[in-house]
Amino acid sequence: MAGLGAALIGVLALVALRNDWKATGLDSNVTKLLLGLMALGCVLVLIAAFGILPRGGS
């Protein structure tokens, strides 16, 4: 469920990022940065959901 949600939210974040890509101004640039990082977060959730990387710890 988290994996499907991450894929959906990640795609929506990337679509929003693409739509705002040509927007200028401080608020637009900060928004673009934050949307990109949110998409990265979705990738991390995908990694967690499918256990792609081993978890840290010792």
Add this chain to the structure above:
Amino acid sequence: MSVSVAKQGHVHGAAGGSLVHDEVIYQETRDMRLLGFTLFLVSDVVLFSAFVFAYLYLRNTIDTWPPVIDGKQLPRLDVAFAAVNSIVLFGSGVTMHYALENWKHGKRAAFDAWIWATIVLGTMFLCGQGYEYAHAQIGGWSGSIFGASFFTLTGMHGFHVFIGVIYLIALYFQTRAGVYDQTHYFGLTAGTLYWHFVDVIWVGLFFLFYLF
């Protein structure tokens, strides 16, 4: 700025000049408020960074992770639950983005729906966080370095989310009261930036506590 506004030709005469002046003042104060708000977000990044580096330092000072308490190693946090809760929060970032976009396009009903979706998802995230606090077996706030770091950092983030939910509710009632219009909506821009910010802070915390 004053030239570009005057070129639009919507305003003429003394009253028009006053409107142009008001618009110039609005744009200038908006730019200053935006810069100030961005600096506030940067200062918040510094605050979280200090705690994150403290956590990483403490984590590196002990041999086994999660730490051993009373001869027993603490379990890892429940990554599956946290993943679902993360998606709830990230989803609220998307709904807030659509709320602002609908406001810009004058779609009030859609704006109302999206901002309430954001408020509900933010509240769900907080409930999820509360559930996790109640069930995490990591020794409590004062029981271990793990617990102290986890509850401090995620608690600080949760407080930001809580403030954000209150902020969004206030924004909703401000829109109902006619504080903003389709071209003057700095509060909504700031609210959206703040909400994206708490999303992104959670990206870092999720990696730190559940994957790293």
